[in-house]
Amino acid sequence: MLYREAGDFKTSYVADGQTFPIWFDRMRYYAVLAIAFGVIPFFVNDYYANAVLLPFLIYSIAAIGLNILVGYCGQVSLGTGAFMAVGAYAVYKLMTAFPEVNLFFHVLLAGGITAFVGVMFGLPSLRIKGFYLAVATLAAQFFLVWLFNRVPWFYNYSASGQISAPDRTVFGMLVSGPNAEAWAKYMFCLVFTVGVAFLARNLTRGMQGRQWMAIRDMDIAAEIIGVNPLRAKLMAFAVSSFFIGIAGALFFAVYLGAVEVGEVFGINKSFLVLFMIIIGGLGSIFGSFAGAAFLVLLPVLLKNVLVGGLGWPTDLAAHVEFMIVGLLIIVFLIAEPHGLAQLWRVAKEKLRLWPFPH
Amino acid sequence: MNAQMHPQDGYTTADGRNIGPVLMEMRNITLRFGGVKAITDISFDIREGEIRAIIGPNGAGKSSMLNVISGFYVPQDGEVWYKGQKRPPMKPFQVARLGIARTFQNIALFEGMTVLDNVMTGRLNHMKSGLIAQAIWKGRAEAEEVANREVVEKVIDFLEIQAIRKTPVARLPYGLKKRVELARALAAEPSLLLLDEPMAGMNVEEKEDMSRFILDVNDEFGTTICLIEHDMGVVMDLSDRVVVMDYGKKIGDGTPDEVRSNQAVIDAYLGVAHD
Ligand SMILES: Nc1ncnc2c1ncn2[C@@H]1O[C@H](COP(=O)(O)OP(=O)(O)OP(=O)(O)O)[C@@H](O)[C@H]1O
Ligand SMILES: [Mg+2]
Numbered sequence: 001m002l003y004r005e006a007g008d009f010k011t012s013y014v015a016d017g018q019t020f021p022i023w024f025d026r027m028r029y030y031a032v033l034a035i036a037f038g039v040i041p042f043f044v045n046d047y048y049a050n051a052v053l054l055p056f057l058i059y060s061i062a063a064i065g066l067n068i069l070v071g072y073c074g075q076v077s078l079g080t081g082a083f084m085a086v087g088a089y090a091v092y093k094l095m096t097a098f099p100e101v102n103l104f105f106h107v108l109l110a111g112g113i114t115a116f117v118g119v120m121f122g123l124p125s126l127r128i129k130g131f132y133l134a135v136a137t138l139a140a141q142f143f144l145v146w147l148f149n150r151v152p153w154f155y156n157y158s159a160s161g162q163i164s165a166p167d168r169t170v171f172g173m174l175v176s177g178p179n180a181e182a183w184a185k186y187m188f189c190l191v192f193t194v195g196v197a198f199l200a201r202n203l204t205r206g207m208q209g210r211q212w213m214a215i216r217d218m219d220i221a222a223e224i225i226g227v228n229p230l231r232a233k234l235m236a237f238a239v240s241s242f243f244i245g246i247a248g249a250l251f252f253a254v255y256l257g258a259v260e261v262g263e264v265f266g267i268n269k270s271f272l273v274l275f276m277i278i279i280g281g282l283g284s285i286f287g288s289f290a291g292a293a294f295l296v297l298l299p300v301l302l303k304n305v306l307v308g309g310l311g312w313p314t315d316l317a318a319h320v321e322f323m324i325v326g327l328l329i330i331v332f333l334i335a336e337p338h339g340l341a342q343l344w345r346v347a348k349e350k351l352r353l354w355p356f357p358h
Numbered sequence: 359m360n361a362q363m364h365p366q367d368g369y370t371t372a373d374g375r376n377i378g379p380v381l382m383e384m385r386n387i388t389l390r391f392g393g394v395k396a397i398t399d400i401s402f403d404i405r406e407g408e409i410r411a412i413i414g415p416n417g418a419g420k421s422s423m424l425n426v427i428s429g430f431y432v433p434q435d436g437e438v439w440y441k442g443q444k445r446p447p448m449k450p451f452q453v454a455r456l457g458i459a460r461t462f463q464n465i466a467l468f469e470g471m472t473v474l475d476n477v478m479t480g481r482l483n484h485m486k487s488g489l490i491a492q493a494i495w496k497g498r499a500e501a502e503e504v505a506n507r508e509v510v511e512k513v514i515d516f517l518e519i520q521a522i523r524k525t526p527v528a529r530l531p532y533g534l535k536k537r538v539e540l541a542r543a544l545a546a547e548p549s550l551l552l553l554d555e556p557m558a559g560m561n562v563e564e565k566e567d568m569s570r571f572i573l574d575v576n577d578e579f580g581t582t583i584c585l586i587e588h589d590m591g592v593v594m595d596l597s598d599r600v601v602v603m604d605y606g607k608k609i610g611d612g613t614p615d616e617v618r619s620n621q622a623v624i625d626a627y628l629g630v631a632h633d
Contacts, residue, residue, distance in 0.1 A: 013507040014500065202495035206503060207478075207485045214468050214479055221466035224428060225542065226454035226482045235489065283470070 019201055036190055041183040049182035054255045056296045057189040058247050063276040063288035064200045065243030070274070071282035072204055073236035074216030075125050079137035081269030082144035083241050085261050086114040087248025089154050092163045095176070095253065096156055103168040103175055107192065107249045114245020115238045117144075122237030126230045141267055148261045164258035176253045185254045192250060196243050201285050203239065212236050213283070244273075275325060279332050281341030290340040298324065368405065371598050378406030380439075381582050382427070382550060387436035389422055389606075396422040397433065398606045404550065409576050410584045411593045414603035415626075420586045421463055423603070424552050427584075428460050429453040455483050459548035461539045463555045463586075469528040473538050476527055477513060480545030481506040513544045517571060533564040537571075544575060551575070553585040557592060565589070569596060594618070602626075 020026040044053060062084060069075050090110035095103065121140040125133055148154050155163050167177035174180045175188040203209055211232045214222035219229055252259045259265070272295065280291020299321050306317040332339055365380040382404045389397040396419045404410045412420045425431040427438065429450040438445045440456060448456075459480070468476050485502055492499045514520055517537055522530065527538060536556060543551055556572065557565045569592060575581050587593045593600060594614040602610035602623045610616075610623040617623055 013504045013511075199493040202499070203489070203493050206492040206495065206499055207482060207487075208489060208492050210471070210475055210479045211482065213471050213475070217468035217470045218466050220430075220450075221462070221468065222479075223450040224454060224460055224462075224466070225479050225546065226451050227479075228449075228451045239489075 019205070033194070036194075037187075041187055044182050044186050046182045049186050050255070051300055052296060053186050054189055056293055057186070057193040058250045058255055059273065059276060059292040059296060060193050060289050061196045061250070062244050062247035062273045063280065063292045064196055064285060065240045065247065066273050067277045067280075067282065067284070067288045068200060068204070068212070068243070069236050069240035071277055071284065071287075072209060072216065073212040073233060073240075075122075075233060075236060076130060076134040077137040077240075078134050078267070078270045078274070079121060079140040079144075080244055080273045081265040081267060082141040083114055083118055083244040084248030084251060084269060085144055085148055085265035086117050086241075087111060087245030088252035088259055088265065089148055089163065089261075090114065090245065091249035091253050092156075092165070093154070095166060095168055099166070099168070102170055103188075103253065104170050106168075107246055107253070110249040111242040111246040114248065115242035118237045118241020118244070119234050122234050122241075125233045125237070138267075141270055145261055145266060160260075162258055162260050163252065165253045165256075168253070176257070178257060180254070189250055189254055192246055196246065197285055197289075200239075200243065204285065208235065216283075275329055277339075278337075279328055279339055281339030282337060284338065284341035286344070287339050287341030290344070294340065295325070365403070371408075375407065375577075375598075377408045377598065380404070381406045381441065382584075383439040384423070384426070385437040385439065387423070387426060387433045387438075389419070389426060389431055389433045395606050397426070399435070400601075400603070400606075400608045401436075402601045402608065402611055404582060404584050406582055407576070407580050408582060408598040409572070409596055410582075411597035411600045412584065412586045412603060413588070413590070413593055413600060417605075418603040419606040420603055421554055424460065424554050424584070424586065427453075427552060428458060454546070457483075457546070457549040458552065459543035459546040459550075460552035461536070461543050461554060461556060463558065465532075465535045465539055467527045467535055467539055467542070470526070472524050472526055473519060473530070473541075474510070474514075474523045476538055477510050477541045477545050478506065480513075480542040481510060483546060484509075509547070510545050513541050516574070517541045517544070533560050536560065536564075536568070540568075540571065544581075547579075549582060551581050551583045553583065555586050555588065557587060557589060565592065572596060 015021070018026075020029050040053070062080060066077065066080050069077050087110045090113040091106050094101070094106040094109055098106070121137065124136050128136060149161065152161075155161055158164075165176045167174055167179055169175065170188060173184050173188075175184050204212070211222070211227045212235075214225065214227055215229060215232050215236075222232070223229060248265070251264070256264065276291035276295050277288055278291070279294055280289070281287025299318075302317050302321050302324075303314075306312040306320065307314055336342055338345075365383070368376055368378045370376055380403045383401075384403070385401050387397050387400050388395070400419075400423070412423060414420050422431060426433050429448045429452065432447055445456075468479065471479075485506055487499045487502050491497070514523060517540065519534070519537060519541060522534065522538075527535065530538065540553070540556065543553075553572070557568050560568065572583060572585070573596065576583055585597070587596075597614060599612060600610070600614055600617045601608060602617055602620075604626040609626055610620045612620070
């Protein structure tokens with residue numbers, strides 16, 4: 001009943017262009033924000049923060065970043081893990097070099113450094129496309145991980161070769177290191193996630209987003225309307241890497257606390273985030289969230305049900321997870337390239353017209 | 359009007375429209391693809407406010423000529439003059455910034471975007487807000503979006519595509535796609551509009567609609583148009599002056615009547631069957 005456009009006429013182009021044009025959607029969005037900021041922090045415990053909330057928030061940022069490059073601009077990348085590593089190492093170097101500075105700014109700066117690195121590795125995209133570009137980003141993936149492993153300066157000459165996050169505060173609140181509390185870490189990540197989603201949504205609905213989609217859909221026609229292809233692609237690499245760098249910085253500094261680069265930011269991470277946007281929906285901010293939620297929750301769910309409930313061995317449950325994810329990737333790639341977001345949209349479309357579909 | 363006419367002079371058409379000085383001039387253009395000569399030493403001009411047609415049999419080099427104008431092909435020889443200045447070699451996106459818009463023989467729309475977004479892309483060169491302003495949205499970017507949306511809505515009204523505004527382009531039939539592509543080009547408010555076979559593959563009714571739109575664009579906005587067309591009837595009705603090409607050479611240039619009575623043209627083009 002409530003879910004209607006009828007009677008909700010758009011009287012201006014501003015109203016017509018807004019993110020949630022239907023009143024009900026808008027209210028639900030405010031409700032989600034209110035719960036995320038006003039309710040969850042009071043109830044969050046270490047288990048939920050570490051198993052669900054922090055990875056969900058951080059992967060959402062990474063997925064939004066990758067979606068801008070792949071889903072909106074059509075440039076395939078397999079370097080997400082390495083770009084997250086750049087963010088992680090950048091924030092580590094900044095945290096240890098300038099301990100008195102607010103971690104918030106370190107994370108932003110780490111994103112900026114990653115954006116710069118992303119642009120460097122995006123340069124070949126003017127000449128090479130599709131599969132070949134994917135291979136080039138794969139090279140970036142292996143090169144960067146190798147670099148962080150091999151050059152001791154990056155891990156401050158620590159004996160283990162690992163990096164670990166010291167205690168750092170944001171406006172007096174401890175958010176990193178072993179002593180940080182779950183709610184503080186959660187709030188810190190939430191602010192970044194909401195901020196990134198806001199910026200990404202605005203960029204993709206305006207002229208910059210149209211330029212990216214134009215390049216994705218038909219680069220020749222994009223040029224004829226005045227899109228400078230190199231500039232548009234590098235802009236996508238920059239924005240995408242900025243977000244992915246922020247995700248990497250948070251993943252290390254707030255979520256894990258200690259990182260061995262090959263293990264955490266290897267090629268598996270690149271594929272994981274890519275799978276998130278394929279399952280969630282290419283070219284959709286909402287889809288990035290949906291995909292991140294799905295792939296974060298799936299293993300938790302399987303573990304609770306199969307291992308906890310039915311008493312299966314852990315490794316068997318892990319295999320089942322692989323199979324489910326693999327199957328879903330194939331199904332979504334073939335049947336619904338726009339992912340969960342599109343299924344959601346179709347369901348809403350039906351609901352909007354219900355009960356008179358014609 | 360004839361070849362001796364001064365570039366600064368205009369002329370008055372039979373139906374009483376005033377045509378201005380030369381807007382674009384192609385001088386001795388030669389374009390080769392390996393051994394294939396697509397264009398051989400062709401010169402012609404396009405004047406402000408006129409509808410200029412390029413006709414010729416398949417493979418005559420017509421599309422290649424438009425591609426030279428819009429910067430996709432760089433001619434081996436010859437000069438392109440625009441608004442009284444010699445144009446240096448340019449990329450297509452730079453040509454777009456000069457106020458030259460076009461459509462393609464094979465539709466080149468952004469299939470994953472809605473009609474509205476496709477037409478909005480035509481406003482690119484009129485929108486100045488940077489990355490940061492767009493990311494923040496409120497204020498400058500939003501105001502700019504709304505102002506340009508108004509222009510786009512006028513184009514949408516003009517081409518009578520209001521009903522499909524929010525439809526993804528991939529779902530549209532061929533004739534409507536052609537119209538959306540024209541809308542995108544018009545949204546740029548170009549000073550020169552290039553149309554490569556705007557009526558190809560259309561039925562009679564769609565052709566009539568499209569002819570009307572082309573005439574109205576020229577009439578209401580004074581837009582200079584250069585179009586390629588196969589249908590002789592359409593060309594004769596629409597255009598003020600016609601360039602005739604055959605095997606990459608120019609074999610005729612003048613008003614439709616002059617071209618029709620030109621023996622070389624009759625032999626090469628009008629005499630032979632074409633699709
Ligand atoms: N990119 C290219 N590479 C090689 N040859 C080309 C290329 N583009 C055009 N040609 C050749 O140049 C010649 C002119 O082609 P063009 O497309 O300009 O003809 P046209 O007059 O537009 O024909 P149609 O009426 O069929 O559209 C043809 O022989 C074509 O094969
Ligand atoms: Mg052609």
